[in-house]
Amino acid sequence: MKIKVGNKGNIKVLLAFKDEKIANIDSKLKNYIEEKKLFNGKKGEIFTDIGPNANNIAIVGLGEKEKLDGQVLRIAAFNLAKKLASLKVESANIEIREIENFTQNEIIHLLSEGLLQSEYVFDEYKTDKEEIFEVEYNFNIDSQIEEAEENIKLAKDIIEGVFIARDLVNIPSIDMYPETLANNAKSILEKVGVEVEVLGKKEIEDLNMKAFLAVAEGSDKEPKFIIMKYLPNQDQKPLTFVGKGLTYDSGGYALKSPNGMVTMKSDMGGAASVIGAMYSIAKTKLNQNVVAVVAACENMISGRAYKNGDIVSSMKGTTIEIINTDAEGRVTLADSIYYAATKIDSAAVIDLATLTGACVVGLGDFTTGLVTNNQELCDNLVSASKVAGEYLWQLPVQEELRDMLKGKNADLTNSTGRMGGAITAGLFLENFVEGKPWVHMDIAGPAFAESAYNYIPAGGTGIPVKTLYLLAKNFNK
Template sequence: MIFQSKNIKSYNNEAQTKFITYFEDSQLDKGLALDKGLPLDKEIHSKIKFMLDSEDFDCKNGQLQIINLFRNESPRNVILVGVGKKEDFTLDRLRKNIAKAVKEAAKSKSKSIDINIENLVSLMNLDEIVRTISEAAVMADYKFDQYKSDKKASTLEEFNILYAQEDHLENISKGINEGVILGQANILTRTLVNEPANILGPIELAEAAKKAGVESGFQVEIFDEVAIKKLNMLAFLEVAKASVKPPRLIVMRYQGNPGSKEEIVGLVGKGLTYDSGGLSIKPTTGMVTMKSDMGGAAAVIGAMTAITKLKAKVNVIGVVASCENMIGGNSYRPGDIIGSMGGKTIEVINTDAEGRLTLVDAVNYIIEKEHATKVVDIATLTGAVISALGTTATGVVANNDFFFTRLEQASKICDEKVWRLPAFDEYKELIKSDVADLKNSGGRNAGSITAGLFIGEFVKDKPWLHLDIAGTSWAEKNSDYESKGGTGAGARLLYHLIKQLEK
């Protein structure tokens, strides 16, 4: 879909579908005024008036009214989009409502859409409004159907954002660019998560990162199993060794602030392309979606594309330790004591607590070898976080208040909700081992917290955030700008976190 900005004065109702946003306190004349300079014909005018007079459409948040005009000239359809009361207006409310309208336009096989933003400009920054509309349209017009024999391509080709004032053009162009790139980053993340494990293994994930690096402009280096062994990434290799698919360490580098080379933000994503649970095997129902256990890795790759394309003024390194957790005669076992790149010994309590083993070596690598000064790890780590927070919010463990505050600010921009979990010293007692330095599971109590704190034992006092996206990275049904399957959680959030760190 091509996004364009067009001046109302030179625009002639060219799009097949017109979106008109209405606030709950708006009247008919206000609705028409937003198309000042782009008059609506009598047929549209009378139908909108009928809808409002009959109270079939009362402009409440989330309400859509589709008006089919059954004619050849444009517009052929008008979609009235209710956004509720002005005092309750938020960017995410706009994002969700535009996404719903885009899906309705796609159902009618529309090729082009237009929306006049003039009635929204007074409520928030123009570039934020346009960014939100653009990313919503990109994310809504997505489906994972490449393996279906009857797949149908989207008909949507053009999205026009209309404006009246010439001095708005620069901010509109900026908003479109940022919104489209963020939407595409989300889509890339979703697609990687949705790919089945027989198609996307560690080698293929590494190739996907390489491709993203070439297209976006960041550097990618891939370490094979021999190089990983030389790095002494012992915990990572223990998880990987039972699979016939060899592991890969993926390192992505972007230098956005060369004048301050010593400041580097490290993004570490969990990259389990399939997780059977190992010898602590999962039930069949629990394995069906385990192709998604690399959601953190996908989010880091997606974020790196946006960070690079939008030229964030921060140095960023992304690292993914990618492998499969499978079963074989050489599987690591509950009761084993294994090593780690950081030198700590680990008692294996549960082979299905494998993600944290790969992550601690990746975190140690990014600090020791890439010299990261701040670290974020993002992972589909625990079922416990779903019990605690459901699928609404990402659980966060942090050791630095300032860093977490920046994450909170980022989450409000993209509306990927986060919730900080406590990290009291008492919880650390649960991961102490009688026979090794640590154990990889603290049991059922506070499972999300102890999993995060296990990783925290390897961050060497660097400012650190642990994001558990087990609940937010996967959707069981379609909704507004999300689709069933991978949600792309984390990609936009990490980008906005990096932008917060520019300040």
């Protein structure tokens, strides 16, 4: 897809609010549309009059003016792109209008993002590949042309990171395991200037990451600890992302059902998102130090696998009673987060994980649940998510929930049962942040979609790459 600035294109594209009188079109066509009630500007609605003897125009609905937000503009552009590609339109001229509360550059960025989202397809394992018809889009503006071009490029760089995360999640576990995840991180990130270090089992043992190793022990695939560093500033503490990297989760001896295992390639959605975010951060040359770490392994069954009732230690030395081997993500994250807090001089730590079904039950498929020890950091993350069009919700914390994590035979228990499970999972991780400003993101719902919605495809979604990027962009401002 080509997105440019200029007054070119085979068809003219207009943006219209609900029930708005449409200007700049042929009077006969306007009367015909109104008489037949062919278009009323509903959110995401597209009207086209395209062909050899037509007016060659498309009108895009933005819904009610007072309800307009960035998400509406993204969806409108996505729907437009899908429609014009299906009609084999070669080029389009989008007239950028004034919209209250949005600058011209914001409008161009949001529309560019929606257009680009329409191109995502994952067909690596299909013999018949989906044909993508390329449309050239031109934004028709009279001023701030250079800034507009910069915003188009910015949108492309961010969406590339989103697509990287989607691809990593969508590759099945037969091909995506700790070694290949690490190799992908190196090949994707090193070309944009991110330093990537991969630790093998011996080096993980030297770090005393006993919790991580306990989960990994049941698999024949060697665990990998992936450290990604983007450090443009010499004297700045980094913002650190910690992504859950379970490349497959069978549940271990708390075995999942067949249906429950089908999508478990997605249990490394946190790892995929931090890799995608690191790509966009480096590609756009943000002036912010950022580090990301991933403990990559599989949770499998074998004679070596850890079992329900086991007690394991951790890098910190805290002991963990394993009540449920299917609550493995928090066990690997315990060592990952402790590494981020102690081996990296992190200014703040954000961990993200497809952690609990409880979060999906409580918040639904589209919303990330948050647990934090630092309200300012959490507020900044939520603010970033609102700009990104990704949904976050802070979960309530009470001291009684912390008490539930005390183990009967060890320092901590890895599972407190169903009630408040998303919160107690986050509070379990709090024991390993060593007082660093921290937010836990439970992305179990939004990281993987059973079916497409808005501009999000079925499968890996790339959520919350955009939120992480925007948090990093504004971290020291």
